[in-house]
Structures are given as structure tokens and as C-alpha cells.
Amino acid sequence: MQYVDRTYWVMFVGLIIFAIISLFSASSTLAFQDSDSIFGPILSQICFIALGVGLAFVIQFIPSKIIQMTGYVGLALSFVLLLLTFTELGVEINGSKRWLTIFGITFQPSELAKLTLIIVVSDLLSKIKNDEDERKYFGISIGITIVICGIILIGNLSTAMVLGGIVILLAFLARVKFKYWGSLLGAAMVFLICGYFFVNEVYVKQNRQMDGLFGRAITWVGRINDKSNEVSVLDPNFRITDDNYQSSHAKIAIARGGASPLGVLPGNSEQRDILPQAFSDYIFAIIVEESGLVGTGILILLYLAILFRACLTSSRYADYSAMLMVMGLALMLTCQALVSMLVSVGIGPVTGQPLPMISRGGTSALITSIYFGIIMSVSREQKMLYTHQQTINNQTLDEVPEINLD
Numbered sequence: 001m002q003y004v005d006r007t008y009w010v011m012f013v014g015l016i017i018f019a020i021i022s023l024f025s026a027s028s029t030l031a032f033q034d035s036d037s038i039f040g041p042i043l044s045q046i047c048f049i050a051l052g053v054g055l056a057f058v059i060q061f062i063p064s065k066i067i068q069m070t071g072y073v074g075l076a077l078s079f080v081l082l083l084l085t086f087t088e089l090g091v092e093i094n095g096s097k098r099w100l101t102i103f104g105i106t107f108q109p110s111e112l113a114k115l116t117l118i119i120v121v122s123d124l125l126s127k128i129k130n131d132e133d134e135r136k137y138f139g140i141s142i143g144i145t146i147v148i149c150g151i152i153l154i155g156n157l158s159t160a161m162v163l164g165g166i167v168i169l170l171a172f173l174a175r176v177k178f179k180y181w182g183s184l185l186g187a188a189m190v191f192l193i194c195g196y197f198f199v200n201e202v203y204v205k206q207n208r209q210m211d212g213l214f215g216r217a218i219t220w221v222g223r224i225n226d227k228s229n230e231v232s233v234l235d236p237n238f239r240i241t242d243d244n245y246q247s248s249h250a251k252i253a254i255a256r257g258g259a260s261p262l263g264v265l266p267g268n269s270e271q272r273d274i275l276p277q278a279f280s281d282y283i284f285a286i287i288v289e290e291s292g293l294v295g296t297g298i299l300i301l302l303y304l305a306i307l308f309r310a311c312l313t314s315s316r317y318a319d320y321s322a323m324l325m326v327m328g329l330a331l332m333l334t335c336q337a338l339v340s341m342l343v344s345v346g347i348g349p350v351t352g353q354p355l356p357m358i359s360r361g362g363t364s365a366l367i368t369s370i371y372f373g374i375i376m377s378v379s380r381e382q383k384m385l386y387t388h389q390q391t392i393n394n395q396t397l398d399e400v401p402e403i404n405l406d
Contacts, residue, residue: 005380068119089101122321125138138171316386
């Protein structure tokens with residue numbers, strides 16, 4: 001336990017405290033409408049959190065090299081699981097078929113895919129030593145990313161975009177030439193823009209349905225259109241409709257919480273009984289309502305502290321692969337949190353991105369815990385190497401003969 005990074009544990013426990021408080025506060029009767037027991041969903045999520053803490057504790061003692069090798073196996077497994085979501089094993093929730101149910105357990109394969117893809121890409125990019133390596137390993141990384149993100153894209157556009165963006169950031173950190181990742185980023189933007197206009201003009205405006213695997217595209221375009229055509233709450237003609245129902249009530253929750261430094265305090269939210277996804281997609285709005293500017297500020301600082309601490313850990317560690325892995329995982333946590341917060345405050349369209357470790361969802365809680373475990377594993381190794389090097393340096397100094405200047 002000597003080399004355990006207590007700072008990461010403080011941040012991890014801080015998020016867990018927010019998660020438990022929010023779980024009790026935001027889980028209104030709407031969260032229990034399909035449950036036989038009113039405490040069933042709460043106890044279930046607490047069990048997942050407890051299991052996640054145990055996983056993080058164990059993983060922090062696993063060498064990063066083993067984690068990197070396991071990443072390749074995990075990526076192959078996640079690829080198979082993602083394909084299974086299009087079979088009879090796939091479960092559709094809220095109009096999106098991105099879950100699997102195996103042996104009575106429902107989970108999201110895309111969460112495992114995000115984790116393992118970051119691990120694998122980090123390892124591949126760390127092998128770049130010259131121009132030939134750059135073309136080879138960056139090409140392999142992008143090929144794998146296109147396949148994984150392409151499958152995720154069918155049911156979850158926002159996750160595919162965030163994951164693709166993290167891979168581009170890793171390429172930047174790995175000093176891959178701009179002509180490679182810049183051209184790829186440009187091509188992806190052109191593809192998304194052209195896809196939007198095609199679906200909007202051919203299907204949405206013509207009131208035509210899109211069947212098959214890409215049926216969700218109409219939903220994405222509709223959300224973007226709703227956001228771009230959204231009427232300001234200050235407009236005299238503003239009305240709460242089915243199209244702006246969730247975003248409007250999220251803004252009401254934020255307005256109530258922002259009126260006081262401490263909000264309306266936990267358990268006193270009004271919007272939790274109105275927002276259909278108060279315990280997941282819009283949980284940040286409930287946190288703002290109940291904890292005010294103080295609680296919200298602490299939560300935002302926690303996510304930023306994770307990224308800042310990861311930067312320190314990476315800068316002090318000689319293993320390039322582990323450095324990229326830590327930065328990739330930290331960036332995924334903070335970027336996902338940022339997207340979730342932006343949706344809640346009404347800046348972005350509805351995406352379905354959970355707030356890491358806080359939104360209700362067993363798969364998300366477990367994978368986020370694994371993120372922390374891996375980051376703490378690298379931090380522990382860095383501390384061990386630093387201590388060992390300091391010991392060697394001190395021994396060397398002791399062996400130097402004392403110089404008499406008299």
C-alpha cells in the first residue's frame with residue numbers, strides 16, 4: 001500500500017459520494033415504475049458501485065504491461081459483443097438497440113469497446129519511432145477505430161464521435177504528423193455533414209421512414225433540427241412542447257438551483273419527478289438544482305482534477321504507452337462528463353451520454369471504476385520507479401569520497 005496514489009482515491013471517492021447522493025435524490029417514482037421493489041434500482045446501483053470499487057482496488061496492483069496485453073483480447077471480445085447487439089440478443093431501450101442481455105445480465109458493449117480501444121491505440125501509437133512506423137501503426141490504429149466506431153455509430157452517434165475524437169487527440173499527443181490525423185478529421189467532418197444533409201433532405205423533410213440498421217439517423221437529425229430551431233425561453237412565444245420537454249425542464253431545474261449557492265438541498269428537487277431521464281441523461285441538472293453553485297463547482301473541479309492529475313502522472317513516467325493510455329482514459333472521462341453537462345444546460349442536442357460514475361447504469365459504473373484502476377496502476381508504477389531511482393542516486397552520492405578543501 002506504500003505506493004498507492006491516494007489523490008486518485010480521493011477523487012474517485014468524491015465522485016462516488018456524488019453518485020450515491022444523486023442516486024437517492026434523482027431516482028423518482030419514474031425510476032421505479034418497472035420495478036417490483038421501490039429500493040430495487042437503488043440497491044442494484046450501489047452493488048455495481050461497490051463492485052467497481054473492488055475492481056479499481058485490485059486493478060491498481062496489476063502491471064500496466066499486462067493491462068495493455070489484455071486490452072487486445074478485450075477489444076476482440078467487444079467487437080463480437082457489438083455485433084451481437086444486432087441479433088436477437090440485442091435489447092432496445094428508448095429507441096436505441098445498444099444493449100445485450102446474456103444470462104439475465106443487461107449491459108452495453110460500447111462501454112467495453114471504448115476502454116479497450118483506448119488501451120490498444122495507445123500501445124500501437126507508442127511504437128512509432130520513424131516515418132515508416134508512423135504510417136504503419138497510425139494506419140492500423142485508424143483502421144481499428146473506423147471499424148469499432150462504425151459499429152457503435154449505428155446505434156450511438158455521440159459515443160462514436162467522442163471516441164473518435166479521443167483517438168485523434170492521442171495521435172496528437174503521440175506527435176503523429178498533422179497531415180495524417182488532420183486529413184482524417186476533415187474527412188470525418190465532411191462525412192457527418194453530408195450525412196446530415198442527405199438524411200434531412202431525403203427523409204426528414206419528406207416525412208419518409210428509414211428502416212434497417214440506420215433507422216436511428218432520423219433521430220439524430222431530428223435532435224439537431226430541434227436544437228437549431230429551439231425558441232429561447234425569453235421569447236414571448238416560448239412554450240413547452242413534446243420536442244423541448246426534457247431540455248426545458250432541465251433548464252428549470254438549473255435555474256432553481258442557481259438561485260442559491262447551495263441549491264434547494266438534496267431530496268428537495270421538483271424536476272426529478274418530471275424529467276423522464278432525471279437519473280441518467282439529465283442527472284447533472286438535478287445536481288445543480290439540489291446542490292447549487294457550490295456543489296456543481298466541486299463536481300466540475302473533480303473532473304478537471306482527474307485530467308490535471310493524469311497529466312502529472314504521464315509527464316513523470318518514461319513508458320510512452322502507459323503515458324498515452326492514462327491520458328486517453330482521463331480525456332474520455334472528462335470529455336464524456338463535459339458532453340453530458342452541455343446537454344443538461346441546453347448547449348448541445350440530446351446525446352444520451354451518461355455522467356461518468358454518477359448517472360445510473362451498472363455497465364458505466366463498472367467501466368469507469370476500471371478506468372480509475374488502470375490510471376492508479378500506472379501512477380503506482382511511476383511512484384515505485386521514482387522511489388527506486390532516488391534510492392540509487394542517494395547510494396551513489398554516499399559512495400562519492402568527501403573532498404577536503406583545506
